[in-house]
Amino acid sequence: MEPFSFTISGIAYQLHELPAADRTLLDAAKAMTANAYAPYSQFHVGAALRLANGKVVEGSNQENAAYPSGLCAERVAIFAASSQYPGMTVEAMAIAVSTKKFDVIEPLSPCGSCRQVLMEYRHRQQSPMRIMLSGTGDTVWVFEDVSALLPFAFNADGLKNRDKA
Numbered sequence: 546m547e548p549f550s551f552t553i554s555g556i557a558y559q560l561h562e563l564p565a566a567d568r569t570l571l572d573a574a575k576a577m578t579a580n581a582y583a584p585y586s587q588f589h590v591g592a593a594l595r596l597a598n599g600k601v602v603e604g605s606n607q608e609n610a611a612y613p614s615g616l617c618a619e620r621v622a623i624f625a626a627s628s629q630y631p632g633m634t635v636e637a638m639a640i641a642v643s644t645k646k647f648d649v650i651e652p653l654s655p656c657g658s659c660r661q662v663l664m665e666y667r668h669r670q671q672s673p674m675r676i677m678l679s680g681t682g683d684t685v686w687v688f689e690d691v692s693a694l695l696p697f698a699f700n701a702d703g704l705k706n707r708d709k710a
């Protein structure tokens with residue numbers, strides 16, 4: 546018997562310390578929070594991603610009276626990107642949250658389903674996908690690669706029979 550663990554490591558920046566390209570993407574994500582359709586949670590999430598062809602694709606959370614039919618901002622953005630530019634590498638994604646109900650000072654993690662979906666594209670593109678997370682405060686958490694956010698992830702390799710000779 547032997548204990549084992551997974552760790553998550555990133556870098557905490559203050560807004561003014563962010564490299565210019567990251568700041569531009571984060572500003573786009575923050576602006577996107579205004580486009581959320583979130584009458585039920587009043588929790589506004591914006592996502593902006595930059596593709597290898599330089600295009601920026603954005604999304605915001607879209608809710609529904611039948612609650613599970615809604616979709617998170619991250620998936621709205623990455624599904625739109627994959628639809629418009631199929632197979633194009635996602636270099637970076639910025640995610641911003643806000644609500645009028647209280648201050649979301651610290652960054653929040655994308656939900657498990659979104660992290661799983663981001664990892665699908667990460668696995669497909671075989672290159673890092675930089676992630677920036679921010680609330681309404683000055684702190685921005687940066688992860689060099691989305692895989693840091695989902696250790697021990699399931700991916701398409703798990704569907705293959707690796708025991709076969």
Ligand code: THU
Pocket residue numbers: 583586588589590605606607608615616617618619654655656659
């Ligand atoms: N939400 C996102 O857009 N992204 C996440 O990663 C977590 C949650 C949305 C879904 C729902 O519209 C609202 O935030 C409250 O859960």
